[in-house]
Amino acid sequence: MTNIHPTAIVDPKAQLAGDVVVGPYAIVGPNVTIGAGSQILAHTVVDGHTTLGEGNKIGPFASIGGSPQDMKYAGEPTRLVIGDRNTIREFTTIHTGTVQDGGLTSVGNDNWIMAYVHIAHDCHVANHTVFSSNAQLAGHVHVDDWAIIGGMTGVHQFVRIGAHAMVGGASVLVQDVPSFVIASGDRAVPYGINVEGLRRRGFSADAITALRHAYKLLYKSGLTLDEAKVQIEAFGNAGAPDVFEAVRALLDFLNASTRGIVR
Structure with a gap:
């Protein structure tokens, strides 16, 4: 049986698997689907046309599926799709897409997303990535498998971060980081291959x-x-x-x- 705290507000149209946990004062909107084994912790908001797979853990005060921060957005029913077994820590924000870029923001499987991370509209995050606290993605960014993004890093819109790449903390990225490469700095420059x-x-x-x-x-x-x-x-x-x-x-x-x- 779904474990919904008495103070939580879950729209009756939302689709929750039978063992989903919804914590105190959390809010789940009408167009949300949440898979088995997922936990929505205290004060979290899951809204928009949002699908979460199985085994996700969403930390307190996160905002998942909010409207894109794009002045062109006119209320279209764009989507956010999150896969399985992701840890998304407190105060993280992940927004739905825009019709100008396919209408979809996506996060894959087995990602570790720390506190205060922002993943903007139309971003596509693959699998097994790590986002340290306060990493910030502008719109339309692509992050490939196993990439690591350091804390306090800002990523310009439309940038791509390749598989197994690593971006050092407090970096500013305005160009792509090739797969396997370590980059760091303001503006970020390459420092070799991510050998370890x-x-x-x-x-x-x-x-x-x-x-x-x-x-x-x-x-x-x-x-x-x-x-x-x-x-x-x-x-x-x-x-x-x-x-x-x-x-x-x-x-x-x-x-x-x-x-x-x-x-």
């Missing part, structure tokens, strides 16, 4: 060596970006399958970048 993170996630020594070589071609060779991509692709194609896969992921990110990468 890759080791922890099972990347082979050969794959890490290949990514370090790719980094040198990108940032230390004097080559243009297009010239570096040609050389990176050549040695990636000649490598073992794990090397090819890692280098291909980096190249795919570089080819999809529209804002340019941190330099």
Whole structure:
């Protein structure tokens, strides 16, 4: 049976799995769906056209599914979709999308989102990411699997942060951070490959060596970006399958970048 505190307000149209916990003074709106095993803690608001999967824990005073902070927004029924097993800590804000960009904000699975984080309209956060306290995403930002964003970091709209990338605390990001790269500062600049993170996630020594070589071609060779991509692709194609896969992921990110990468 759903465990709803007597002081909580849950709209009768909301769809909650049978074991969902809703804490004191929480509010759940009419267009909300919450999956099994999820917890909505005290004073949290879940509103808008919002879907939460299974096993999520939403901390006190979070605001999930609020209207986008976009002056073009005119009340359209845009959406927020959050996957499974996410921890979203107190005072975090995650907004629905806008019709100018597909009408959807999304958060994947197994993300660790600390206090006071803001994820704006039309952002897409993948899986296994970590957001330290006060990390702030403007609209339309994409964050790929296993990325880590340091506390007090501000990310400009339309920026992409690649898989396994790490952004240092109190950074300002106005350009994309390629997959596997560490970046930090105001404005953020690259500091190498996220070697320790890759080791922890099972990347082979050969794959890490290949990514370090790719980094040198990108940032230390004097080559243009297009010239570096040609050389990176050549040695990636000649490598073992794990090397090819890692280098291909980096190249795919570089080819999809529209804002340019941190330099």
